[in-house]
Amino acid sequence: RRRSVITTVGLIAASWLLSGCSNQSAPETRPLGTGGVEPAAIGLETSNQSVTVTNNAGKPIEDVLIAIQPVGIAPPFTLSVRRMENAEKRDISVGQFRSNDGTTFSPRLYKPRQVTVTATDIVGKKHEITKPWKP
Numbered sequence: 001r002r003r004s005v006i007t008t009v010g011l012i013a014a015s016w017l018l019s020g021c022s023n024q025s026a027p028e029t030r031p032l033g034t035g036g037v038e039p040a041a042i043g044l045e046t047s048n049q050s051v052t053v054t055n056n057a058g059k060p061i062e063d064v065l066i067a068i069q070p071v072g073i074a075p076p077f078t079l080s081v082r083r084m085e086n087a088e089k090r091d092i093s094v095g096q097f098r099s100n101d102g103t104t105f106s107p108r109l110y111k112p113r114q115v116t117v118t119a120t121d122i123v124g125k126k127h128e129i130t131k132p133w134k135p
Contacts, residue, residue, distance in 0.1 A: 040056060040127075040129055041056055041057040041058075041119075041121070041127040041129075042054070042055065042057070042061070042117050042119060042127050042128075042129045043055075043089075044115060044117055044129050044131050046112070046115055046131070046133050046134055046135065047135060048094075048107060049093060049094060050092055050093050050094060051066060051068070051092050051094065051097075051115055052089065052090065052091050053066060053081075053084070053089070053090050053092065054087070054088070054090075055085065055086055055087060055088050055089075057119075057121050057125075057127060059086055059121050059122050059123065060083055060084065060085050060086055060121065060122050061083070061084050061119040061120065061122075061127065062083045062084075062119065062120055062121070063080070063082070063118075063120050064080065064081040064082075064083075064117065064118070064119040065078060065079075065080055065117070065119070066078065066079045066080075066081070066097070066115065067116045067117075068097050068105055068112050068114075068115050068133075069113050069114050069115070069116065070105075070110040070111060070112055070113060071110075071111045074110060075099045075100055075101075076099070076116075077097035077099050077103075077104075077105035077110075078097060078098065078099075079092060079096055079097050079098070094106075094107060094112075112133040113132070113133055114130055114132050114133055115131055115133060116128065116129070116130040117129050117130075
Protein backbone atom coordinates (compact mmCIF):
# COMPACT_ATOMS: atom_id res chain seq x y z
CA ARG A 1 0.00 0.00 0.00
CA ARG A 2 2.81 2.42 0.86
CA ARG A 3 4.50 1.71 -2.48
CA SER A 4 1.31 2.55 -4.43
CA VAL A 5 0.95 5.89 -2.59
CA ILE A 6 4.57 6.80 -3.39
CA THR A 7 4.10 5.76 -7.00
CA THR A 8 0.92 7.82 -7.30
CA VAL A 9 2.57 10.90 -5.80
CA GLY A 10 5.54 10.45 -8.12
CA LEU A 11 3.29 10.22 -11.19
CA ILE A 12 1.35 13.32 -10.16
CA ALA A 13 4.57 15.27 -9.62
CA ALA A 14 6.00 14.11 -12.95
CA SER A 15 2.82 15.00 -14.86
CA TRP A 16 2.72 18.41 -13.20
CA LEU A 17 6.33 19.06 -14.16
CA LEU A 18 5.83 17.92 -17.75
CA SER A 19 2.64 19.94 -18.20
CA GLY A 20 4.48 23.04 -17.00
CA CYS A 21 7.17 22.49 -19.62
CA SER A 22 4.74 21.70 -22.42
CA ASN A 23 2.90 25.04 -22.07
CA GLN A 24 5.84 26.88 -23.59
CA SER A 25 4.55 26.97 -27.16
CA ALA A 26 5.89 29.27 -29.84
CA PRO A 27 4.45 32.77 -29.31
CA GLU A 28 4.18 33.46 -33.04
CA THR A 29 1.71 30.66 -33.79
CA ARG A 30 -1.85 29.75 -32.99
CA PRO A 31 -3.55 26.36 -33.26
CA LEU A 32 -5.72 25.45 -36.22
CA GLY A 33 -8.85 23.37 -35.95
CA THR A 34 -7.23 20.65 -38.08
CA GLY A 35 -4.38 20.05 -35.66
CA GLY A 36 -1.85 22.16 -37.59
CA VAL A 37 -0.42 25.56 -36.75
CA GLU A 38 -0.68 28.86 -38.60
CA PRO A 39 1.32 32.04 -38.08
CA ALA A 40 -0.10 34.77 -35.83
CA ALA A 41 -1.83 37.65 -37.60
CA ILE A 42 0.84 40.05 -36.39
CA GLY A 43 4.54 39.22 -36.32
CA LEU A 44 6.63 40.99 -33.70
CA GLU A 45 10.40 41.11 -33.17
CA THR A 46 12.50 43.34 -30.92
CA SER A 47 16.12 44.43 -30.88
CA ASN A 48 18.13 47.03 -28.98
CA GLN A 49 17.47 49.59 -31.70
CA SER A 50 14.06 48.76 -33.17
CA VAL A 51 10.72 47.00 -33.08
CA THR A 52 9.73 45.08 -36.23
CA VAL A 53 6.03 44.53 -36.95
CA THR A 54 4.82 42.29 -39.77
CA ASN A 55 1.23 42.01 -41.00
CA ASN A 56 0.47 38.29 -41.44
CA ALA A 57 -3.33 38.71 -41.28
CA GLY A 58 -3.88 38.04 -44.99
CA LYS A 59 -5.51 41.45 -45.41
CA PRO A 60 -4.65 45.05 -44.52
CA ILE A 61 -4.74 46.05 -40.85
CA GLU A 62 -5.61 49.49 -39.52
CA ASP A 63 -5.25 51.51 -36.33
CA VAL A 64 -2.07 49.67 -35.36
CA LEU A 65 -0.94 50.66 -31.86
CA ILE A 66 2.50 49.52 -30.70
CA ALA A 67 3.34 49.95 -27.01
CA ILE A 68 6.65 49.39 -25.23
CA GLN A 69 6.04 48.76 -21.53
CA PRO A 70 9.13 49.53 -19.45
CA VAL A 71 10.06 47.78 -16.22
CA GLY A 72 8.56 49.47 -13.16
CA ILE A 73 5.69 51.93 -12.98
CA ALA A 74 6.62 54.12 -15.95
CA PRO A 75 3.82 54.63 -18.48
CA PRO A 76 4.02 52.84 -21.83
CA PHE A 77 5.72 54.40 -24.82
CA THR A 78 3.49 54.16 -27.88
CA LEU A 79 3.46 54.66 -31.61
CA SER A 80 0.45 54.56 -33.95
CA VAL A 81 0.48 53.36 -37.53
CA ARG A 82 -2.64 54.18 -39.55
CA ARG A 83 -2.52 51.19 -41.91
CA MET A 84 -0.30 48.27 -42.87
CA GLU A 85 -0.86 46.34 -46.07
CA ASN A 86 -0.87 42.53 -46.19
CA ALA A 87 2.64 41.08 -45.67
CA GLU A 88 4.06 44.56 -44.98
CA LYS A 89 6.99 44.63 -42.58
CA ARG A 90 8.00 47.79 -40.67
CA ASP A 91 11.17 48.40 -38.71
CA ILE A 92 10.47 51.15 -36.19
CA SER A 93 13.31 52.81 -34.29
CA VAL A 94 12.81 52.83 -30.50
CA GLY A 95 13.43 56.60 -30.60
CA GLN A 96 10.08 57.07 -32.37
CA PHE A 97 8.09 55.85 -29.35
CA ARG A 98 6.68 58.48 -26.99
CA SER A 99 4.89 58.46 -23.65
CA ASN A 100 1.68 60.43 -22.99
CA ASP A 101 3.69 63.49 -21.90
CA GLY A 102 5.82 63.42 -25.07
CA THR A 103 8.94 61.85 -23.53
CA THR A 104 10.94 59.89 -26.11
CA PHE A 105 11.79 56.29 -25.26
CA SER A 106 15.49 55.81 -24.54
CA PRO A 107 17.01 52.41 -23.74
CA ARG A 108 19.58 54.29 -21.64
CA LEU A 109 16.88 55.55 -19.29
CA TYR A 110 14.26 52.79 -19.45
CA LYS A 111 14.55 49.03 -19.55
CA PRO A 112 11.81 47.61 -21.79
CA ARG A 113 9.80 44.70 -20.32
CA GLN A 114 7.38 43.81 -23.12
CA VAL A 115 5.83 45.02 -26.36
CA THR A 116 2.14 44.87 -27.26
CA VAL A 117 0.69 45.40 -30.74
CA THR A 118 -3.04 45.81 -31.32
CA ALA A 119 -4.77 46.30 -34.67
CA THR A 120 -8.05 45.80 -36.50
CA ASP A 121 -8.22 44.23 -39.95
CA ILE A 122 -10.41 45.70 -42.69
CA VAL A 123 -13.33 43.38 -41.85
CA GLY A 124 -13.32 44.51 -38.21
CA LYS A 125 -11.54 41.56 -36.56
CA LYS A 126 -9.27 42.65 -33.71
CA HIS A 127 -5.73 41.28 -33.41
CA GLU A 128 -3.31 41.55 -30.49
CA ILE A 129 0.09 40.13 -29.62
CA THR A 130 2.26 40.70 -26.55
CA LYS A 131 5.85 39.50 -26.31
CA PRO A 132 8.54 39.93 -23.70
CA TRP A 133 11.38 42.20 -24.81
CA LYS A 134 14.31 40.26 -26.19
CA PRO A 135 17.23 42.41 -27.39
